[in-house]
Amino acid sequence: MTQDSFSDDDLDLFRQAVKGARPIKHQQADVGKARRDRANIAASRQRATVKQNEVVVDGLSDQFVIDVDPEQELAWAANGVQESQLRKLKQAHIPFDGSIDLHGLTIERAREQLWAFLAEAVKHEIRCVRVTHGKARRLDGRKPMMKSHVNTWLRQHDSVLAFTSCIPRHGGTGSVYVLLRRTMLEGRDD
Template identity: 65%
Template sequence: MNQDDDFSLFSQAVRGVRRIQDDRADTGKPRADRQQLANRRQNATQRSDTLRVDGLSDQFVIDVGAEDELHWARDGVQDGQMRKLKAGQIAFEGSLDLHGMTVEKARETLWEFLAEAAKLEVRCVRVTHGKAARLDGKRPLIKSHVNTWLRQHPQVLGFTSCLPRHGGTGALYVLLKRTMLDGRDE
């Protein structure tokens, strides 16, 4: 076998093959920027008290009556804890009165109050929303909004209407998550 035979065999084997125009290899997906990944991780693990008021939506407000007793607990919160809360056996360490505020002012004030309570690792607070019927005859505005907002707030484990001596159906005991000192909640 001579060199011409080798060349013709090779030519036959590569018939129909096109020459590659680009002389750079495709090495696949570019590697992630480590600094960008670190920034994303940092942003994802920030404490919830850095969130702003826009986390509380008014899109679906649950209308409640002036004398309606409110009660709600996040999944996983023990029934015994909620019974103690309802019975006033968990002392509230802070209190907020939203009487006479506009809805927007009440939302902002509530958000700041809960952020401060979370920072201080407070276990329970009282929020007085009132229960006055509105001039247009509709249900209480602030009470309905507070009922909706507290269900959305990441620090709230549950809430229930207060005992009569603490405001009855015009106020709520709110059970909060404590993040810094693990092992004390749920």
């Protein structure tokens, strides 16, 4: 269409509609996504590791956390657990009946949720669960905090008989299978 094909009324309406508009000075679209503020992210992560004044008595200690590498496979068994049980657990031959994902939580919040999750699993006589802690490859080269804490906490929990890193389709070294002690509910035929 040419300018001649528009009526004067149309042209006046158009000029009124675009009155005050300015031409775009760049060719990139603004997608509205904020840029990453590395200083705020680092400060937020640091705050996540600081303990609150609230005291949780759950038997899990953070006094000595065993540092582990992101790709390191985890495996631990309490005294008396047979090697064959640990092997079955590692090969996913013992199905897990519950799962929890601790990604994105603070250390304290993850601890609370893990404690509650394990208590609920034991209450329902669940034999095996999966805990996803992630690998957290850190830019600063330090060890993954959540994985290291979960590794330490599970060793301290009275109901945990063993744990081992999952097979790749269940999370690999970012998750662990946890074998739980069962108390055999009264009247259960098992």
